[in-house]
Structure formats: structure tokens, C-alpha cells
Amino acid sequence: MELEFNKRLKKNKKKHPVRNIILIILALLIVGGASALYVNHRGYSAKNPDDMSLTEVKVSSSDSISQVGKKLQKKGLIRNERYLTRYAKRYGAKSIKSGTYLFSPVQSIDNVYEELAQGPEETPVLDSGYTYIDGNKTAAQTAGTMADAANVSKTDLLKAYSDKDLIKEMKEKYPKLFLNAKSDLTLYDLVMPGIYKLKDEKSADALVRDLIKRTNKEMKDYYPELKSNGIPVSTAVLLAENGGKTEFDRRLAFIKKIASYAQQLKKDYGILPSISIAQAIHESNWDDSALSSKYNNFYGVKTDDTTTGKSVVLETQEVENGVTVTKKARFAVYASYKDSMKAHAKTLVNGNTWNANQFKDVIAATNYKDAAQALYDDSYATDPNYPAAIIRIIQNWNLVQYDK
Structure with missing residues (x-):
């Protein structure tokens, strides 16, 4: 057979x-x-579902979807740019909005594409199972999202952040986290902004313990510099979604670069170094503006000089009647950052052509809080929030140490 x-x-x-x-x-x-x-x-699919780090990616209005994909591939966020290009062709190309985005290896191609379509002002697009905590939001604003993700009570979570016994427990377990801490510190101030993969927790206290454990782990590389410069950990935490350690080091280097000259200007003109440094930081966006990085103008100083070639016309934003408006203005160009800082000090001391005593309250101030408020009261700045911004920079980076 x-x-x-x-x-x-x-x-x-x-x-x-x-x-x-x-x-x-x-x-x-x-x-x-x-x-x-x-x-x-x-x-x-996501390149690495366990890597919840965030990376800034700048997208210009002239970038094609392929060019954006190459940027993402270069930064290790997707496997290959062709997948993003194919996805766009398959599901219909959408208008990509320019700006600075936050992307992560946990995002799939459809997440990335949706985020590019919605714009950089929104939060990162994530699959279910991931939770994004925005560092610009308060504890009350994020409590609902976190509580739902961890299956705990929102009310209990908010209480846990300020619970004295829990704060004491965390302080004993992670003492370095609390170095240079403000007296009104809550545990939410130590929660790293970013992406989380939260699991069901037994209680709100257990969730907070896990959150603080992650912060301690991610802050280990920061501790030596935070300690030596008297900077609170919460300052580094705020940078977690804005460049992390690289950006922290860059900002600290900028402070170190101009601090000694700010102290010299105090001897020569009586300007508090903390004010000189904080204003330079605020006006130049940490030396990241074109005006500062290209033209050494740290303080947004304007000029009417059109003949010597020491000026440039750029766009600027100003507050008029409570509304922020964009204008074009002519700004001074300096040969060095020291020239810019000296010109700023002279302006505060000598006032302007119509009032030599315009900034007398700034000069007379003996502490940074009074000096910061005087900058607004004496019409150096038009934004009513300007004093608070200057004070926050000084406190976050312990700039008062240079006033001593």
C-alpha cells in the first residue's frame, strides 16, 4: 500500500x-x-517601552516629515525615519507644527505623528499604561491623573504630599534630597516631572514613596554640585523634562561665568550681584537668546544708535495694558558680556536722559527681594510678574551667596 x-x-x-x-x-x-x-x-512600535526619558526635539516650519524622522532617529527616539514617513503616507499627511517638542522612546510611531500634528504646546502623546506628569502643573492639577493611574484616592494623595510623618520618613531615608530645601517644601516638589508607568498601589502613601524613590535615583549625579552650590534639589527636579543634567550643567556654568564679574560690579557700582545675575538669566533665557548669544546683550538693552553699527533690529515681546504684544526694536550690540553687564550697572546708577534718579530704589535696596520689586516700581520692567520671576531665579539657584 x-x-x-x-x-x-x-x-x-x-x-x-x-x-x-x-x-x-x-x-x-x-x-x-x-x-x-x-x-x-x-x-x-515603541523603540524602548521601558525608557521613559524625555528628549527635546526642535521642529522648524520648513522641516519635512522625513527630516523630522531623521532628527528623531538621530536622537535614538525611533528605529528609522522611514517608518514615520510611511505612516504619514499611509494615513494621510497632516500639517506639522513647528516648535520644541518632548519625545520619548516609549512612544510608538502613531504617538509621535499625532503629537506632531497637535503641536508642541500639548503634552506628549502616550499609549494607555503610561502617565505624563507636567512640571508646570500644581499638585492639585496632577493628582487626579496620578491617583487614577495608581488606583488610589485623589484626596489621600494630596494629603500625603504634605503629611509631616511621611516627609520625616522620606527625609530620614533620603537625606540628600532635602539639602538646602525651602521651609515650605512638600513631597510634590520632589516629584520628577516626566513619564511614569504606574501600577496599582496599596495606598496614596505607597505611591508617594515610589515617586520619591525614583527622584532619589535620578538625582544621584546632581548631589555633589547641589551641595557645593547650596542649590535645592527641587531646582534640578524642575529641569527633568527640559534638558536634565546637561541643561543643569549648562545653566550652572553660565552662572559661574558671570558671577565673579557681577561681584566686581557691586564694588564699582553697588548693584547686588544676585540681581545682575538673575536679570541676565531672565532677559537672555540663560544665554539662549539670539540677542545674548550673538550680540552679547544680556539685558535686552535698546538703543537709538543707527550709525556706529553697534545695534541690531530684532523682535521682542512686551506687556502693554496687561497684554503681551510682539514688536520690532533696535537693540545694542556689545563686544563682550562684560561690556553688557557694565552698561547695565551704569544704567541703574545713572538713570536715563530724562531722569538721573530713575532707578534709585534699586540702588538703595539692601536685599534682593526689595531690589527685584524696585525694578518694576521704578519702571525698569513693564511686566508686573517680573519681580516674582527674578526672586524665583535667585532662590532656585542660591544666587544670594554672591551678595555676601
Whole structure:
């Protein structure tokens, strides 16, 4: 029987060679298609579902979807730019909005594409299972999201942040986290902004313990510099979604660069170094503005000089009648940052052409809080929030140490 079956099989192979070849080809196509489907699925999925770090990516109005994909690939956020390009072609290209985005390796290609379409002002688009905590939001604003994700009470979570016994417990377990801390510090001030993969917790206290544990782990590289410069940990925490350690080091280096000259200006003109430094930080956005980085103008000093070539016309934002408006203005150009700082000190001391005592209250102030308020009262700044911004910078970076 078996011998007869084999004979018939050989006979069929000889009798239908074309059909057999077609069947083989179809089988190969099915296997190949399945393989291609697997590769595409893997390419569209998150590059690393466990890497919840955030990376800034700047997208310009002239960038194509392919160019954006190359930026993301270069920063290690997606596997290959072609997956983003294919996705856009397959589901219909949307208008990409320019700006600075936050992306993470936990985002799939569809997450990335949706975020590019919605714009940089929104929060990162994430799959379910991930929770994003915005560092610009208060404890009350994020409590609902975190409580739902961890399956705990929102009310209990808000209480846990300020619970004295829990604060004491965390302080004993992670003493370095509390170095240079403000007296009104809450545990929410030590919660790292960013992406979390929260699990069900037994209680709100247990959730907070896990949050603080993560902060301590991520802050270890910061501790030496925070301690030596008297800077609170909460300052570094705020930078978690804005450049992290790299940005922290850059900002600290900027302070170190101008601090000694600010102290010299105090001897020569009586300006508090903390004010000189904080204003330079605020006006130049940490030396990240074109006016400061290209033209050494740290304080947004304007000029009417159009003949010497020591000026440039740029756009600026000002507050008029409580409304922020964008204008073009002519700004001074300096040969060095020291020239800019000296000009700023002279302006405060000598006033302007119509009032030599314009900034007398700034000069007379003996502490940074009074000096910061005087900058607004004496009309150096038009924004009513300016004093608070200057004070916050001084306190966050312990700039008062340079006043001593």
C-alpha cells in the first residue's frame, strides 16, 4: 500500500509541475508577507517601552516629515525615519507644527505623528499604561491623573504630599534630597516631572514613596554640585523634562561665568550681584537668546544708535495694558558680556536722559527681594510678574551667596 502511494505521489508531481510551482510561490509570498508585516509592526512600535526619558526635539516650519524622522532617529527616539514617513503616507499627511517638542522612546510611531500634528504646546502623546506628569502643573492639577493611574484616592494623595510623618520618613531615608530645601517644601516638589508607568498601589502613601524613590535615583549625579552650590534639589527636579543634567550643567556654568564679574560690579557700582545675575538669566533665557548669544546683550538693552553699527533690529515681546504684544526694536550690540553687564550697572546708577534718579530704589535696596520689586516700581520692567520671576531665579539657584 505504501509503495503504491509513493508511486502515485511521484506521478502527480510529474503530472502537475506548474501547479506545484505556483503553490510553492504562494507559500513563499505568505511567509514573506507575514515577515514583512512583523518587521513593519516592530518598526512602528515603541523603540524602548521601558525608557521613559524625555528628549527635546526642535521642529522648524520648513522641516519635512522625513527630516523630522531623521532628527528623531538621530536622537535614538525611533528605529528609522522611514517608518514615520510611511505612516504619514499611509494615513494621510497632516500639517506639522513647528516648535520644541518632548519625545520619548516609549512612544510608538502613531504617538509621535499625532503629537506632531497637535503641536508642541500639548503634552506628549502616550499609549494607555503610561502617565505624563507636567512640571508646570500644581499638585492639585496632577493628582487626579496620578491617583487614577495608581488606583488610589485623589484626596489621600494630596494629603500625603504634605503629611509631616511621611516627609520625616522620606527625609530620614533620603537625606540628600532635602539639602538646602525651602521651609515650605512638600513631597510634590520632589516629584520628577516626566513619564511614569504606574501600577496599582496599596495606598496614596505607597505611591508617594515610589515617586520619591525614583527622584532619589535620578538625582544621584546632581548631589555633589547641589551641595557645593547650596542649590535645592527641587531646582534640578524642575529641569527633568527640559534638558536634565546637561541643561543643569549648562545653566550652572553660565552662572559661574558671570558671577565673579557681577561681584566686581557691586564694588564699582553697588548693584547686588544676585540681581545682575538673575536679570541676565531672565532677559537672555540663560544665554539662549539670539540677542545674548550673538550680540552679547544680556539685558535686552535698546538703543537709538543707527550709525556706529553697534545695534541690531530684532523682535521682542512686551506687556502693554496687561497684554503681551510682539514688536520690532533696535537693540545694542556689545563686544563682550562684560561690556553688557557694565552698561547695565551704569544704567541703574545713572538713570536715563530724562531722569538721573530713575532707578534709585534699586540702588538703595539692601536685599534682593526689595531690589527685584524696585525694578518694576521704578519702571525698569513693564511686566508686573517680573519681580516674582527674578526672586524665583535667585532662590532656585542660591544666587544670594554672591551678595555676601
